[in-house]
Amino acid sequence: xxxxxxxxxxxxxxxxxxFSFIMSRYDLRSLEVxxxxxxxxxxxxxxxxxxxxxxxxxxxxISALIFLFLYYLIRFVTRGHLGIGDVYFGIFQGLCIGPAxxxxxxxxxxxxxxxxxxxxxLVKKTxxxxxxxxxxxxxxxxxxxxxxxxxx
Numbered sequence: 786x787x788x789x790x791x792x793x794x795x796x797x798x799x800x801x802x803x804f805s806f807i808m809s810r811y812d813l814r815s816l817e818v819x820x821x822x823x824x825x826x827x828x829x830x831x832x833x834x835x836x837x838x839x840x841x842x843x844x845x846x847i848s849a850l851i852f853l854f855l856y857y858l859i860r861f862v863t864r865g866h867l868g869i870g871d872v873y874f875g876i877f878q879g880l881c882i883g884p885a886x887x888x889x890x891x892x893x894x895x896x897x898x899x900x901x902x903x904x905x906x907l908v909k910k911t912x913x914x915x916x917x918x919x920x921x922x923x924x925x926x927x928x929x930x931x932x933x934x935x936x937x
Contacts (some may be wrong), residue, residue, distance in 0.1 A: 793837025794934055800829050801881045801930055805923035808874060812917035816868070823873040830880040841883075849879030851887060871918050876925045885937060886929040894918075894925030 806824035811818040834842045852875030860867040878890060898921040905914050 790837060793833065796833050797830060797881060798930065800826065800833060801926060804877065805926060807876035809920040809923050812919040816915060816917055818870040818919065823877060827880055828878050832936040844883045845880050848882060848887060849876045851884065852876060871922065874919050874922050878922065881926060882929045882933055886933045890925040891933050892925050893928045894921045897921045897924055
């Protein structure tokens with residue numbers, strides 16, 4: 786992301802990786818994530834954005850709103866198969882990346898999630914398999930962040 790200093794990018798990357806790991810671990814263990822990591826991660830990323838890149842924080846807020854809308858729409862259409870925690874994680878995703886790389890994040894998490902679901906389906910041979918989605922969302926977020934940082 787142009788204009789952000791290297792220390793700012795590293796701090797946001799550490800927050801992104803750390804909270805993604807924490808929330809993915811909770812989601813893998815119990816398919817539920819407590820509220821504290823969502824709110825703590827969002828508050829800390831907003832503070833980091835205000836300290837290091839105050840001029841364009843509005844882009845991250847727009848990204849967070851886009852993710853919130855998309856995931857809430859998916860949750861509504863699938864009648865709750867996408868958990869509310871995934872919707873909250875979308876807010877965190879938007880605060881970490883800008884609107885230019887939302888499509889990368891969505892593409893990576895969707896493709897990896899579908900591949901994992903297909904493998905799980907082929908192994909278990911049952912429909913309606915519940916699986917955590919935050920690990921795939923985390924992978925998509927990290928990929929999009931790195932793309933935005935290194936390429937754009």
